[in-house]
Amino acid sequence: MDPQTAATLLPLLGWVLHGSVLTRRLASARRDPLTGLHTRAGWTARAEHCIRRHPRAAVVLVDLDHFKTLNDTHGHAAGDAALTATAHRLSSWCGRHGTAGRLGGDEFVAVIRDLDAVDLDALTTALHQPTNYESAALPLAASVGVCRLVELPVPALTDALAAADAAMYAAKGRSRRGSRPAR
Numbered sequence: 001m002d003p004q005t006a007a008t009l010l011p012l013l014g015w016v017l018h019g020s021v022l023t024r025r026l027a028s029a030r031r032d033p034l035t036g037l038h039t040r041a042g043w044t045a046r047a048e049h050c051i052r053r054h055p056r057a058a059v060v061l062v063d064l065d066h067f068k069t070l071n072d073t074h075g076h077a078a079g080d081a082a083l084t085a086t087a088h089r090l091s092s093w094c095g096r097h098g099t100a101g102r103l104g105g106d107e108f109v110a111v112i113r114d115l116d117a118v119d120l121d122a123l124t125t126a127l128h129q130p131t132n133y134e135s136a137a138l139p140l141a142a143s144v145g146v147c148r149l150v151e152l153p154v155p156a157l158t159d160a161l162a163a164a165d166a167a168m169y170a171a172k173g174r175s176r177r178g179s180r181p182a183r
Contacts, residue, residue, distance in 0.1 A: 032102045034080060035087030043101025047111040047157055050099065051149060058115040058148045059160040061168045062090060062127065064106035065141040078133045082106075082140055085131035093123045109161070115148055143172040 030042030038046060051057050064070075064086060071079035083106065090108050091100045098112035112118055124144055130137035145168025149155040152163065 032087075035084055035102050037087045037091060037108070038099065038101035040101065040103050043099060043103075043109060043111075044157065046099045046101075047109075050111045050113060051155055051157055051160075054113040055155070056114040056116070056148070056150060057155075058112045058146055059157070059164045060110040060112060060120075060123070061145045061161070061164040062086070062108040062110075063143050063168055063172070065143055065172065066139075067106040070138060074133065074136075074138060078138055081133040082131055082138055085140065086127060086142065089126040089129075090123070093118065093126060109164075115146065120144070120146065143168050145169070145171060 030039055030045075031037070032039050037043075047059070064082065067079065067082065070082055083102075086106075086108060087100070087102060090110055094100045094110050094112065095118075097114065097117050098110050100108065100110045103109050124142075127142040127144070128140060130139050132138070145164040145166065147160045147163035147167065149160055152159050
């Protein structure tokens with residue numbers, strides 16, 4: 001290869017490698033390193049797409065109950081095990097019907113193309129099963145709030161999240177266990 005061609009190609013090769021590294025970093029930034037679920041940014045992009053394509057979509061918010069107590073009693077590694085178990089259960093429940101994400105802390109979210117295609121009670125039951133950690137069963141409990149986008153005047157993700165959040169807090173106030181659809 002002549003020097004002029006090499007001088008032209010080397011910077012281009014550098015930019016290609018740099019672009020590849022940035023693409024991988026962006027992809028990893030959209031995944032929560034502990035749970036493997038989408039982060040807020042990654043989930044939001046997928047949720048917006050789902051909402052545009054599926055008018056019967058629903059947003060589901062999950063908040064672990066008594067998570068601070070679990071962390072304080074059993075340690076942060078046990079808390080991480082609880083978060084990982086919750087993420088796996090939510091992701092398995094979504095299956096091919098939706099996408100799960102972790103908003104942060106002990107808050108999780110999912111968008112489902114059609115809530116009638118999944119069993120919400122099965123999710124609630126799964127989220128209340130203990131998880132194993134160091135040969136002990138850690139108790140888990142979660143509050144779940146749901147908003148069907150068809151129930152909103154304008155099917156916007158921010159409004160659906162707010163309605164699901166209100167429903168989740170109503171479920172917390174009602175029994176600290178269970179789920180409640182938005183009204």
